[in-house]
Amino acid sequence: MLSGDIPPNQTIYLKNLNEKIKKEELKRSLYALFSQYGRILDVVALKTPRLRGQAWIAFSEVPAASNAVRQMQNFPFYDKPIRIQYAKTKSDCIAKADGSFVPRDKKKKQEEKAERKRRPDDAPPSAAANGTRAENGATPAPFRQGNTSAQEAAAPNNILFIENLPHETTSMMLELLFQQYPGFREVRIIEAKPGIAFVEFEDDVQSSMAMQALQGFKITPQNPMAITFAKKSSRNFTKTLSNESGKPIGCKEEMKECYVVMKRLKKDIENRDPNPNMTNPFDIFTDEIVYAILDHLHGDPFSKRSFSSVCKSFYFIESRHRRALKPLRSDLLPRTFRRYSSISHLDLSLCSLVDDNNLAAVSVAWKSTLRSINLSRSRAFSSIGLLTLVSNCSGLVEIDLSNGTELTDSAAKAIAEARNLEILRLSRCKSITDIGIGCIAITEKCLSHILQLQHLEDLILEGCHGIDDNGLSTLNHTCKSIKMINMSNCQSLSYIGLSSLTNGANSLEQLILANGPSVTSDLAKCLSQFSSLRSIKLDGCLVTCSGINSIANWSASLVELSFSKCSGLTDECLCFLAERHKELRKLDITCCRKITIASIEGITKSCTSLTSLRMESCSLVSKEAFVLIGQHCQMLEDLDVTDNEMDDEGLKAISRCSRLQSLKLGICLNMTDEGLIHVGRGCSKLKELDLYRCAGVTDRGIEAIGHGCPALEMINIAYNSKITDTSLISLSKCSSLKVLEIRGCPHISSVGLSSIAMECRQLSELDIKKCFNINDNAMHPLGKFSQNLQQINLSYCSVTDAGLLSVTRINRLRNMTILHLSGLTPNGLAAALLTCGGLTKVKLHSSFKPLLPQYIYKYMESRGCVFHWRNKAFQEEIDPKGWQLHLGRPS
């Protein structure tokens, strides 16, 4: 019905397109969206009065066009459902390819001229009965390209040299084009030389296939590609370590060039000297040089992979250089012992099952190198394994045993054998299950063992309920080296116990006592004895004015103070405190509900070097306060004004803080795009922006951020019904983006997310829950390009089995929430789960539980994956309970 009587055509005709979208963007998005159906030869869109809102997409095959007509019919694209039919006539690009092209009268001459210029050796196009380049692709014809003269025609090479590209060509565009051909490895563009590129294939047969298929392909009508084999050049050794401009190696782009050169070097050596023993260019480099290269890569997986393609021994050398290891499963550990000889940081937090044997093996393998170990998510070992570990690895400086619910005092005794320990983490478990929160049975009896450690600097005893005043008062010795103690949630503790514990701890710099003792003048007096104390965190403690006033009267100057949820804090106290501690850098007064603008006046007047101010939900503070902050605290790097009266005037002032890196504006209902535009102009260093439920923000504001904040790493725009794909397309310019939260944005579609997937290769966390318009079309580019994705929430999206399977191709994926996916079947789920080796946490609806074969759970669990079953019913609306009612104030 929709395609009417029009016969199938390899070109499709699209209408009802959003006319507001600029032509170039429209074409790019169409290309991205439709290339899933096959090779696209051309996208045509015009903005003339008669032709706006329409486009033609020419595919290389009719079936591709047919699939696109069927599957993309009515797809919501920039807010409008696309209407698709076959085109009524043949596209020029196809006519040109099959020789039937007859130029239109007017421009006939120009056309012919252009045609002749492009392939002067060929017969005139109208007589080109000798077929197309695509169809007779089996024989590699000798091509003529661009400016390269005929006698220079290079010998076959697995690397292709592309010329005559439009200057705005991105490597992404070329990747989309060339990856269709088997053996594709990668595209390299040299920023300094626009218009050319190198495309690498596995061998020269494959590269010549691609060359034939794409020879003359027009990215724009003026730019038929000219493809030749890259020349094999030999450069000398010194050149291999500097780029062409002679600069020393110092950035990733240059590194890439470096390995290209190395690769050539290898080929040269092979050609010159067929002796197989002398073919590894790494033999020329000392290990130190390769180590230096590795240090430059900063663990970037893409560069590493690129380097590895130079030579197998890259990974061998890398393994000797590697210091940190985070294995996926404990059963893989024995393999790593052989390979990695000098591991100093071992993170076992992905291995849920670590037993005493594992610990013993670790302690033998890395006896002399191990300095830190993270066992915070591991179970199945006992104090015996710990003792083996610490007695073998005498260099251990840091141990993380957080969440160790089964650990007892005998474990602490074992730890005390780690004589060089500096950092010990023993935080209680928080989220192993949602119900039970265990805690470590550490008491003062074992604390004495730990405090005897001569080098201990950081001691984290959060939530160790076994510690109380009585026990502490019996300890009359103190660890002199200790710099930081965290005794948060130790509820039986008061200043009395503290004073005996810390008696003489002259090195103590930071004390964290969240949810602990009352802040009285006695406590303040006790703390004032620590001459080095610079930072105190008293979050959630009961504060008294006398306590705060005596902290204010200390002689030593504090740089960090944290009073979040200290509801007793008053303007008078805080102003006095600020006046006496003018050096304050970090202040947290989150949820201090008595605070008004008077406090902010005091703080901004006294503490002008403030770098961090957190004041979420200080609901009595009026909007003028934010103007003061912007005027006086220009050193600010971190500002949290979530759920405050911030407005555009305030943001305008705040935008003067040019060092700002983190800005949290969640639930600031009075601000609009105008304010964000100021932020985009002033805060170019911004890395983190939280706009959760900012109802006044639209695409215009987000575009300003995408444009002005290229360093952005995290953005939250959750629950914003005005945001569309336009925002995501502009955010895709932020290539460092790691965390994207767009939960509950119903107008964002696969188009927007696809452009993020393709441009933001660092993306590691993605929340698109309740983005009903996002479907499989976005999952395919995610699976293909977002190889750093570790966490995804897809609940309520229009994703089906096929989409989920694409996502689970990402082998870094750890954490997946997939509730209420309408198109997910048990079979699709099973396939997806089995595809993804690294999953450690999957949230699913309980209805799936009986539908999968039991062996799948057994298998997944044996690999360390935990299933979380949820029972919540499907919620039709995005915001079923009307959160604003809960908030208790109007929007």
Add this chain to the structure above:
DNA sequence: AGCACA
């Protein structure tokens, strides 16, 4: 609603 290749 509208079928072109600047």
